[in-house]
Amino acid sequence: MEDIEEAAKRAEPEERRKLAEARKGTDEEAKAKRRTSERRKKRLPVPINDLPLLGRPVATTSFGIVVLTEITDEFVDADEIAEHHPDSDNEHVWAGWRVATLDDLVHTWPARTEPGEYERLRRWWQPTFDELRVARSSAKSRERRRANSHSDEASP
Numbered sequence: 001m002e003d004i005e006e007a008a009k010r011a012e013p014e015e016r017r018k019l020a021e022a023r024k025g026t027d028e029e030a031k032a033k034r035r036t037s038e039r040r041k042k043r044l045p046v047p048i049n050d051l052p053l054l055g056r057p058v059a060t061t062s063f064g065i066v067v068l069t070e071i072t073d074e075f076v077d078a079d080e081i082a083e084h085h086p087d088s089d090n091e092h093v094w095a096g097w098r099v100a101t102l103d104d105l106v107h108t109w110p111a112r113t114e115p116g117e118y119e120r121l122r123r124w125w126q127p128t129f130d131e132l133r134v135a136r137s138s139a140k141s142r143e144r145r146r147a148n149s150h151s152d153e154a155s156p
Helices: 002-011 013-023 027-040 102-106 117-122 129-154
Strands: 043-047 057-060 064-075 092-099
Touching: 002 013, 043 064, 064 129, 102 129
Parallel strands: none
Antiparallel strands: 043 092, 057 064, 064 092
């Protein structure tokens, strides 16, 4: 019961402001900003000798289920991204990605088995049924929000 009360207290706007103020200038805040900046680049390091198929949803360790849109010929600078992608080296190139749509996810066949150690190390694999179920639910919510925001703009 105390845990619930503590969580509720932390969720209060004033308490959240205090926590945000306390984090300013800390290593934690700097790390969070770097993580957000890396995510906005919408790129994933992939092994050059084991590239995923473009245009098909894949599960990733960093970004959930995404659709890879391009593979660049730019090699990953391991020192530059060690914090976010620690196992990447000069045998990796960048893959651009986009968020998977509900249509993408509905037409994706789930993997028969959980990803193994190799798949986790390379950072991408065919999504499992459970991963697809969660992603489909999120995609439905995203599309519903998008539809509602467009209908709000259309109404007088």
